[in-house]
Amino acid sequence: MYEEDRPINWKISSETMKIGEYKVQKAETDFGGRKWTAWFTTDLPYQDGSYKFGGLPGLIVKVEDDKGEYSFDLMKNYKIADFPSMNQFGNTIKVKRADFVKQQKKFMEDPMSFMTQGGGGFGQTRIMGGGISAPRGGGGGNQNPADMRKRMEERIKDEAKRNSNPIELQ
Structure with missing residues (x-):
């Protein structure tokens, strides 16, 4: 495992729409050689999202690359007791x-x-x-x-x- 050393620099747009029950706002970034568009909601005040995406002023509900090869969509929102730690997946080495x-x-x-x-x-x-x-x-x-x-x-x-x-x- 490694900690990501490349910051994600978002460009937040004023564009909004509704995804499911959430009012979402658009943000874009270039990361890992791909151009990404994210839709986040401040209704859920978590600066997190799928994969490595986070750092917006709300939870990312949807994020996809401009070629349509990757798309992450929030399917369900619920509380969990414990977040799994990396050692639950076997031995890990930090590099x-x-x-x-x-x-x-x-x-x-x-x-x-x-x-x-x-x-x-x-x-x-x-x-x-x-x-x-x-x-x-x-x-x-x-x-x-x-x-x-x-x-x-x-x-x-x-x-x-x-x-x-x-x-x-x-």
């Missing part, structure tokens, strides 16, 4: 954002090095952000391990390319 980005890039270039780190073998490593996991079980019979590794690496790289539309382009 700088630049180091996280560097590791993501290394994974895309050589996913197999991540699959074999720490002696975990092919069936045990999951890369959380990319939605990629090593296949379980061998099923290979008498195949050459080097050939199996090469085919697996090609499959993982192909899957990563096919499923790659990162929310942050830079």
Whole structure:
């Protein structure tokens, strides 16, 4: 995990409309290589929103990029007892954002090095952000391990390319 080190600079518009039961106001920003439009309400005085979006004078009810590839919409508003902490999702290591980005890039270039780190073998490593996991079980019979590794690496790289539309382009 990392703490975001890039501030989001919103340009608040005077444009308003109604989304569901909320009167909302428009705000725009450029973040992560995308142009975003957010609609926030001061009826809910929380300076928060989906993903990394926040810092407006009310709760973000809707935020979407200008290409229509990402859209976050408030579906329901209710109180929860406890907000989950990061350690509930397994062991986490706090790093700088630049180091996280560097590791993501290394994974895309050589996913197999991540699959074999720490002696975990092919069936045990999951890369959380990319939605990629090593296949379980061998099923290979008498195949050459080097050939199996090469085919697996090609499959993982192909899957990563096919499923790659990162929310942050830079």
